[in-house]
Amino acid sequence: MAFGSVERFVAKNEIEALFHRYAVLATEEPDIEKMATVFEEGGVFRLPNGVIVKPRNLLEVVRGNNPKFIRHHVTSIDIQFVSPTEAHTRSYFLVTTDVSSVDHWGQWRDVVRKGSNGQWLIADRSVVVEGGDQKGWFRTTYAE
Template sequence: MEQWELIARESIRDLVARYNANGDSGRFDQVMDLFAPDAIMRTPTQPDKYGIDEIRTIFTGAQDTLSEIGGGTPKYIRHHTATHQIDLHSPTEAKGRCYYHVIMEHGLDHWGRYIDRYGVVDGRWLFTERSVTMDGYIPDGWGAHNASRGQDY
């Protein structure tokens, strides 16, 4: 393995961790900084979102839904990722996939997969494409609420 590969892998792992930590904390400007300007985000129930402004609506919409169903901001929401596989195609392009699960005050809420494309923009690894799946959810949880309303999480 070459040194650039080690740096790329660690940078991509950090990218995914920052996505979860910033999103869970409602720091959406910091989340948007993790996407390339022309990035695409795909979710199960909405049309594809192109570019930072459209992608941001996924997060603000989730925040609104959480407030609506929970009567305010939840005490916490934590996305956890596992089995992160990274396939490097070049020093500036990679693909990845990992499992996620979401923990809230009531426990496990929903789970699924992230399927990603990454690219280097201005010297930083960023998401160029992120596809989110939801493989399951608990009854009466946030994931179930969104699935029944055709919304994303």
């Protein structure tokens, strides 16, 4: 199948919806099973320190220090298609928590793939934190 402008438009919207779904699910009481469904089987989540977490183990990210409130906001999603079934993306995020209204911010760098069922999923997500409140949840949880 050719990857024309209509297919590219649909794929772009599906990928953006995938990222927004992740952001909506990543709260103080996440449903890890639902969060894992935005990743392909064997997908990875890379922390800023390089540690790889399997999607089904995403609760490890909070290191037992769950914030009482956390919301992820995603914007400026850049999608570069490398084939009709794979794209490399970069998007900016901002996180608000009960500890700090602007807790931390940065980029998600993703490889997304379209599965045989036609669904786009995250194959590899690298979190790049560019800054944050020194007294915020992220900086106190990841003090290293």
